[in-house]
Amino acid sequence: MKSIKILIAVVLLLSSFLSPAEIKNTSTENVKISGSCALCKEGIEAAAFQKNISRASWDKDTKMALVTYDNKKTSIDAVLKKVALAGYDNQSYLAPADAYAKLADCCNYERTVKNEVLAEKKMPEHQHGAVASSQKAADADPLQPVLEAYYAVKDALVNSDGNAASSNATRLVKAIKAVKMEQLGSQQHLIWMKVMKDLDFDADHISETKDIGHQRDHFSSLSDSMYQLIKSAKPSETVYYQHCPMAKEGKGANWLSQIPAIKNPYFGAQMLTCGKTTETIK
Amino acid sequence: MDFGKIAGVKAIFSIIILLLFSNLGQAQKIVRYDLYVKDTTVNFSGKPRRAIAVNGQIPMPTLTFTEGDTAEIYVHNELKEETSLHWHGLFLPNQYDGVPNLTQMPIKPHTTHLYRFAIIQNGTHWYHSHTGLQEQIGMYGSMILNKKKEPVIPTVPIILSEWTDMNPKNVHRMLHNASDWFAIKKGTTQSYSEAIRQGYLKTKVANEWKRMTAMDVSDVYYNQFLINGKNESQLAQFKPGDKVRLRISNAGASTYFWLTYAGGKMTVVANDGNDVEPVIVDRLIIAVSETYDVIVTIPQVNPGAKPTAYEFLVTSEDRTRSASLYLGEGVKQLATPLPRLNYFEGMKMMNGMMKMDGNLDDRGMNMSLNQMDMNLVMYPEITGPLPSKKMKETSQQGKKDNMEGMKMDNKKQLTESGHTDHNRYNSNALSAITTLNYAMLKSPVNTSLPKNAPVKELRFVLTGNMNRYVWSMDNKVVSERDKILIKKGQNIRMIIYNNSMMRHPMHLHGHDFRVLNGQGENAPMKNSIDIMPMETDTLEFAATESGDWFFHCHILYHMMSGMGAVFSYENSPVNPEIPNPRLAQRKLFADDREFHFMAENDVATNGNDGEAMLQNTRWNIGTEWRLGYNDYHGYEVETHVGRYLGKMQWLMPFIGFDWRYRKMGMDEVETNLFGQRNTKDKRSILSAGVNYTLPMLVSAQAEIFTDGNVRFQLERMDIPVSKRLRMNLMVNTDKEYMAALKYIFTKNAGVTAHYDSDMGFGVGLTMNY
Incomplete structure (x- = not known):
């Protein structure tokens, strides 16, 4: 029982440290902080708050904040930096572009600074007529729509996006159904007959779930069928047959890609560049 | 920053005068620096701490030379301990390389040492103490070697470092004690x-x-990160539209830094003092001891608008903290902080x-x-x-x-x-x-080695043991390895594979090596290269020097643990700085042979128990005690001396000595699971046994005592239950068992509640060192 008494003593001792205290060595300062609504007020004051060290009270109309802080432990600049990192420009610091972008809509106050330089950089490099060119290719190659839909499923898996994988797989099922067998070469026709069922089965399963793990299981066998099919005839665009030795718990798995760079559909961002191109089909 | 004493003001004056002087002369200019190394007190984190300042400042003064100059650097050691200075990345005669006990003897307290060498290269370099852990507490500085015709662009030397309020020796000891x-x-x-x-x-x-055990990208917790000795600073002299060249050296003892810039992309123009074809990146990581030259632009503003300063943000790899340099004047545009890992x-x-x-x-x-x-x-x-x-x-x-x-x-x-279609490679x-990587670096000039030279190929595997903090190459620490002999005129090719769990910045003294990175003849030249776990890199260099050159991991604590090797030119002339090579070697090897001490004692309601341990790369001397408060509970001390075997060091045979005293009831005798009898009343006995670390980090121990008794024991220490709560479990064939929960309050103190088959339930205060 002695031990329990000691335990209680220790707990009491500790709790005395946790009792509330006020900000010491106080300094106060009136500073300008940008913002536009009540939500901003909440955000600004939360960012400036540090227990027993600093707090702020911001006025929506004047855009002025009264900052109270412990001048031994922090400085007005340190507090304002935190406010800026939360997205609010102020007299000392400007928020990073993405912190500002994360603010709620009502909080998108007008920024006085010009961030054009930064904004330009964020634009995608350049779009180009991929859609148009693939349309043309589709006329020539009856399997092209299947391959396109397959790539869409793959890219969704690369992004670890189960929803997109599912909807793209639905597209793939349609594309498979739409293939006109009579347009296929004789060799390819044979393969098509052999793999069509499996293709349909796997694509169907991917479309029916949003569970990325399950989708990837089916994607592995789907890819094997696709490989047989694509290899049997010359594809209109180069196809890269790629392999990741770590997929399927180390058993390894393959996929087809339109690009030579590795973007792993089995791990996504977790191990995006794992794997290598084992065959180039053209 | 208040330095206790501003030493060497006079010295700075003399430097200025000398610099003025030397500017007059043209050819074979001698540039002299006087460096006064002195103890100081700094306050980087709110607490005053000991540090070492040179000429009264941290970092050490930036040394500037022009290619073709002759450097004369007088080091005045005003410390109470030895020191040395290494000129990182410089080509110079071996005796001035500044590795104590390898290329020179340490600079003794209150003596002056002269480093004198010709500057035969250009680029961004740095210098630091190569003695013990002095680099961690202030002994680092920029060393800028200008070209004869340097491009006209504003240039800022930048040296990155970190600060810990702990004594680095204690940091090192704690790392070794897991x-x-x-x-x-x-x-x-x-x-x-x-x-x-x-x-x-x-x-x-x-x-x-x-x-x-838990993985991390770096080992040490730092209180502060510094750019030129400051956590935050501003260079207000730059105007919108200016381009600025930052000459960045990473003098962190163990920290890699991410470099990002709020004003847009950065252009990398040099690495380790060698120009590279400009590469535009959003960010780069700078390994310990690397240097990069980076050009940043201060964005233009609309005419009439107020200028803005832009943050150059330096974040430690573990992302615990960062340091900022604001370029330009006015309100400061922040960069996006890197999110936690x-x-x-x-x-x-x-x-x-x-x-x-x-x-x-x-x-x-x-x-x-x-x-x-x-x-x-x-x-x-x-x-x-x-x-x-x-x-x-x-x-x-x-x-x-x-x-x-x-x-x-x-x-x-x-x-x-x-x-989807671009950037495919x-x-x-x-x-x-x-993000910059080494494959993107390309030298503007042909860096091929002499064609007809004989090639010597060396393969190294970087090895390590995270739990015991043993770092090595090919599972050999410096003191366990012979010097690697090379001949002048050879081309040395090194193929290095990192089989350890941490990344290592490997640095070669006195030479630049080519990094075979797919750029053919234009392979970039470096003197430090970061090798991540599982990476293999191929490096080659022309053996053109003489003497002994250190090749080591530049993470200070890895180096001091023995992760390195010495390249030695055959038939080198005797180094006049090393009068007694055998003594020097012994002192060099002492670094990784050092024993590290740890101790823990729990004063509990049911008894007092604890352990103390001395261990180094291969040996472990440990003693455990359990002292009851009465004879019935007994007193027990077990001492083991063991040697770790194998690379992973899971196996440790040992010999031991066991002493116990306990007063049990009349004729009460314990039997173990094997039916062996043991009074334990009074026992003083020798043993031999073996420890093996099982999966789940369970330590299995089999021990045979000289009285024929056998004991088998399973133990798991320090199961991380929550952030600060640890659990210990133990059971053995003497039918003893123990379970404990420990809450860690501070570095040295915690509270333990445990149940022990001998002593029952107890709560106590645990102190550890």
């Missing part, structure tokens, strides 16, 4: 309760099954790479040159935000995270559409952020 105090300070314990909360229990179990994803990745035997398995990925960064799985800015566990915290936070999630999705889509293809 203390997880640094992880607690960083919030990276990766305990079971955190694993469960974040849905990574399986990952954590698999990790311990493979005998790994997702450690459990890293752990999962590590599990995938680690084989049961402790070797790493790259599964045929052929990694090299930092192109594939496995740590990427931990970077939320690339892989998306952490799983929604943060949602719970506050509603405010929850909202924010939601927003963040949406933002990331948008960004990803943008990225995808942006370059760019390993950066997975995000809009361009």
Whole structure:
């Protein structure tokens, strides 16, 4: 029982440290902080708050904040930096572009600074007529729509996006159904007959779930069928047959890609560049 | 920053005068510096601490020379200890390289040492103490070697470093004793309760099954990070539209830094003092001891608008803290801070790479040159935000995270559409952020080695043992390895594979090596290269010098643990700075032979128990005691002397001595599981046995005593239950068992509640060192 008494003593001792205290060595300062609504007020004051060290009270109309802080432990600049990192420009610091972008809509106050330089950089490099060119290719190659839909499923898996994988797989099922067998070469026709069922089965399963793990299981066998099919005839665009030795718990798995760079559909961002191109089909 | 004493003001004057003087002369200019090394007190974190200042300042003064000059550097050691200075990345005669006990004897207290050498190269370099852990407490500085015709662009030397309030010797000792105090300070314990909360229990179990403790990208917790000795500073002289060249050296003792800039992209123009074809990147990581020259632009403003300063943000690799330099005047535009690492994803990745035997398995990925960064799985800015566990915290936070999630999705889509077809050879293809890697460096000149020279090929495997903090090459520390003999005129090719769990910045003294990175004749020249786990890099250099040159990991604590080797030119002239080579060698080897002490004692309600241990690379001398408060509970001391075997050091045979005294009831005798009898009343006995670390980090011990008794014991110490709560479990064939829970309050104190089959239940205060 002695031990329990000691335990209680220790707990009491500790709790005395946790009792509330006020900000010491106080300094106060009136500073300008940008913002536009009540939500901003909440955000600004939360960012400036540090227990027993600093707090702020911001006025929506004047855009002025009264900052109270412990001048031994922090400085007005340190507090304002935190406010800026939360997205609010102020007299000392400007928020990073993405912190500002994360603010709620009502909080998108007008920024006085010009961030054009930064904004330009964020634009995608350049779009180009991929859609148009693939349309043309589709006329020539009856399997092209299947391959396109397959790539869409793959890219969704690369992004670890189960929803997109599912909807793209639905597209793939349609594309498979739409293939006109009579347009296929004789060799390819044979393969098509052999793999069509499996293709349909796997694509169907991917479309029916949003569970990325399950989708990837089916994607592995789907890819094997696709490989047989694509290899049997010359594809209109180069196809890269790629392999990741770590997929399927180390058993390894393959996929087809339109690009030579590795973007792993089995791990996504977790191990995006794992794997290598084992065959180039053209 | 208030330095106790401003030493050497006179010295600075004399330097200025000398510099003025020397500017007059043209050819064969002698540039003299006087460096006064002195103890000082600094305050980087609110607490005064001892440091070493040179000419009264930290970092040490920037030394500037022009190619063709002759450097004369007088080092006045006003410390109470030895020192030395190494000129990092410089080509110079071996005797001036500044490695104590290898190229010179240490500079004794209150003596002056002259380094005199011709400057035969240009570029951004730095200098630092090569003695003990002095580099950690202030002995680093920039060394700028200008070209005869340097491009006209404003230039700022920048030296990055870190500060710990702990004595670095204590840091080193704690690392060797597998203390997880640094992880607690960083919030990276990766305990079971955190694993469960974040849905990574399986990952954590698999990790311990493979005998790994919590992983981190760096080992030491630092109180502050510094740019030129300051955490935040501003260079207001720059105007909108200016281009500025930052000549950056990483003088961190163990910290890699991410470099980002709020004003847009950065152009990398040189690395390790050698020009490279300009590469435009969003960010780069600078390894310990590397240097980079980076050009940044201060964005233009509309005419009449107020100028803005832009943050050059330097974030430690573990992302615990950062340092900022604001370029330009006016209100400061901040850069986006790097989000905290997702450690459990890293752990999962590590599990995938680690084989049961402790070797790493790259599964045929052929990694090299930092192109594939496995740590990427931990970077939320690339892989998306952490799983929604943060949602719970506050509603405010929850909202924010939601927003963040949406933002990331948008960004990803943008990225995808942006370059499904472009950048196809760019390993950066997975995000809009361009990160520098070594494959992107290209020398503007042909760097091929002499064609007809004989080639000597050397293969190294970087090896390590995280739990015991043993770092080595080919499982040999410096003192266990012969010098590697090379001949002048040879081309040396090094193929280095990192089979350890940490990245290592490998640095070669006195030479630049070519990094074979697919740029053919234009392979970049470097003197330090970061090699990540599982990477293989091929380096080659022309052996053109003479003498002994150190090749080592530049993480200070790894180097001091013995991760290095000495390249020695055959038939070199005798080094006049080393009068007694055998003494020098013994002193050099003493670094990694050092024993590290640890002790722990628990004063509990039911008794007093504890342990003390002395260990080095291979040996372990440990003693454990359990002292009851009465004869019935007994007194017991067990001492073991063991030697770790194998690379992973899971196996440790030992001999021991066991002493016990206990008063039990009349004729009461204990039997063990094997039916062997043992009164334990009074016993003084020798033993021999073996320790083996099982999966789940369970230590299995079999011991046979000279009285014929046998004991088998299973023990698991320090199971991380939560951030600060640890559990210990033990059971053995003497029918003894123990379970304990310890809450860690500070580095040296905790509270333990335990139940022991001998002494019963107790609560106590645990002190550890």
